[in-house]
Amino acid sequence: xxTRIGLVGLAVMxxxxxxxxxxxxxxxxxxxxxPEKVDDTVARAQAEGDLPLVGYKDIxxxxxxxxxxxSVIILVKAGKxxxxxxxxxxxxxxxxxxxxxxxxxWFENTERRARQVAERGLLYMGMGVSGGEEGARKGPSxxxxxxxxxxxxxxxxxxxVAAQVDDGPCVTWIGPGGAGNYVKxxxxxxxxxxxxxxxxSYDILKHVGGLSNDELADVFAEWNRGELESFLxxxxxxxxRRRDDQGDGWxxxxxxxxxxxKGTGRWTVQEAAERSVAAGTMTAALDARYLSGLKDERVAAxxxxxxxxxxxxxxxxxxxxxxxxxxxxxxxxxxxxxxxxIRATGETFAWGLDLGAIARIWKGGCIIRAVFxxxxxxxxxxxxxxxxxxxxxxxxxxxxxxxxAWRRVVGLAVASGIATPAFSASLAYFDSYRRARLPANLVxxxxxxxxxxxxxxxxxxxxxxxxxx
Ligand code: 6PG
Numbered sequence: 024x025x026t027r028i029g030l031v032g033l034a035v036m037x038x039x040x041x042x043x044x045x046x047x048x049x050x051x052x053x054x055x056x057x058p059e060k061v062d063d064t065v066a067r068a069q070a071e072g073d074l075p076l077v078g079y080k081d082i083x084x085x086x087x088x089x090x091x092x093x094s095v096i097i098l099v100k101a102g103k104x105x106x107x108x109x110x111x112x113x114x115x116x117x118x119x120x121x122x123x124x125x126x127x128x129w130f131e132n133t134e135r136r137a138r139q140v141a142e143r144g145l146l147y148m149g150m151g152v153s154g155g156e157e158g159a160r161k162g163p164s165x166x167x168x169x170x171x172x173x174x175x176x177x178x179x180x181x182x183x184v185a186a187q188v189d190d191g192p193c194v195t196w197i198g199p200g201g202a203g204n205y206v207k208x209x210x211x212x213x214x215x216x217x218x219x220x221x222x223x224s225y226d227i228l229k230h231v232g233g234l235s236n237d238e239l240a241d242v243f244a245e246w247n248r249g250e251l252e253s254f255l256x257x258x259x260x261x262x263x264r265r266r267d268d269q270g271d272g273w274x275x276x277x278x279x280x281x282x283x284x285k286g287t288g289r290w291t292v293q294e295a296a297e298r299s300v301a302a303g304t305m306t307a308a309l310d311a312r313y314l315s316g317l318k319d320e321r322v323a324a325x326x327x328x329x330x331x332x333x334x335x336x337x338x339x340x341x342x343x344x345x346x347x348x349x350x351x352x353x354x355x356x357x358x359x360x361x362x363x364x365i366r367a368t369g370e371t372f373a374w375g376l377d378l379g380a381i382a383r384i385w386k387g388g389c390i391i392r393a394v395f396x397x398x399x400x401x402x403x404x405x406x407x408x409x410x411x412x413x414x415x416x417x418x419x420x421x422x423x424x425x426x427x428a429w430r431r432v433v434g435l436a437v438a439s440g441i442a443t444p445a446f447s448a449s450l451a452y453f454d455s456y457r458r459a460r461l462p463a464n465l466v467x468x469x470x471x472x473x474x475x476x477x478x479x480x481x482x483x484x485x486x487x488x489x490x491x492x
Contacts, residue, residue, distance in 0.1 A: 039159035045074035115413035116143025130201025151207020153389035162186035164389035168203025186388025198374035212291025219308035253393030303448035353449035379403030
């Protein structure tokens with residue numbers, strides 16, 4: 024059988040994406056370095072409805088089975104395994120063939136590889152794929168970047184394989200070069216921010232509000248019926264319902280409080296620093312992961328410092344209502360940071376990015392999918408040059424309505440000794456952005472005093488240096 028497309032790398036994501044492609048009616052050839060995964064995938068394809076998927080254990084046979092010009096998706100671990108896979112593939116590919124890396128790859132690696140394979144006449148794309156195992160199988164959100172002609176070749180396949188929402192499939196051509204990887208990296212940075220904001224909501228509701236796991240499950244389920252409706256809120260409700268099958272109580276209470284990570288969120292924060300874009304909420308989320316990792320030190324420190332006295336007279340229902348609003352307002356700030364970072368980098372590299380289209384393809388399939396993303400898309404539809412989501416008329420109105428609750432929550436957390444770094448960073452971002460005058464004048468004066476770094480004045484043009492003595 025001649026197949027329409029090939030896929031290399033049959034770990035969880037690769038295997039599920041291959042089955043999804045086959046199920047959508049595109050015959051697919053698959054290959055994996057260790058042959059057992061090939062057998063597993065072929066067996067699943069048969070079991071899940073005799074899907075048009077053919078397994079190969081020899082890379083030359085695999086390449087020969089794909090119709091020309093060939094398109095080959097690779098889904099192996101980012102970094103060296105991608106280079107190794109490309110090195111093996113290019114031995115058999117022909118000019119005009121296309122390689123698509125679907126992993127969480129650093130965007131500059133994609134650009135380097137595109138240049139390398141171009142010497143052999145090959146096309147190359149870096150495509151972010153989000154949605155985990157289930158998304159890959161049933162419909163992920165996909166962020167392909169690279170040559171537009173490459174996108175046009177695979178668009179009919181990707182558009183059917185992607186998650187479908189009210190206004191189309193959750194895939195679009197992001198832009199040239201490493202734009203697709205870049206946008207997926209920011210998606211993950213935003214994912215870190217969302218998860219941390221939800222974790223802080225939990226912390227306050229549990230430790231200040233005294234909510235039980237059952238009550239927390241109900242609260243998150245209720246939130247998932249309103250403005251916060253999203254995959255992450257939905258799974259949070261599900262987590263609070265889960266009993267421990269290896270002991271008494273709830274599983275969530277038995278999980279060690281140390282967050283792991285693969286690192287795309289760290290890249291986002293590094294990039295924000297590199298591009299001089301404020302990204303405090305995502306940075307706070309990253310730092311929270313680092314501090315969580317110091318479990319032994321934290322346990323030791325907890326013996327040294329007492330908790331502040333708990334605030335009295337907490338009204339649970341009012342607290343739940345406040346935290347919901349604080350979470351929503353904080354989320355607006357976090358997304359504003361992420362979108363601004365995408366824009367800044369897009370402008371630097373002249374990627375011609377469409378922020379509204381990017382928000383649209385995150386509406387379904389991916390980890391940060393949420394009804395909220397439709398509001399972001401609408402904001403960019405209203406004004407494609409919007410400098411910040413905070414000044415969109417709709418978001419500005421929503422923030423104004425929620426800011427009292429937001430301040431109450433952060434104040435209460437501070438008084439209770441509960442760290443809410445992402446809530447606080449979002450609020451600080453808002454308060455810094457919305458103020459016409461900041462204390463930066465003093466920092467400029469200090470820089471000029473000790474280093475003659477000069478300053479600008481509010482009342483006349485030019486660059487000034489004062490004799491501070
Ligand atoms: C997705 C996820 C996916 C993965 C991250 C988790 O969009 O499907 O973001 O890429 O879950 O690797 O990242 P950490 O391991 O760094 O938390």
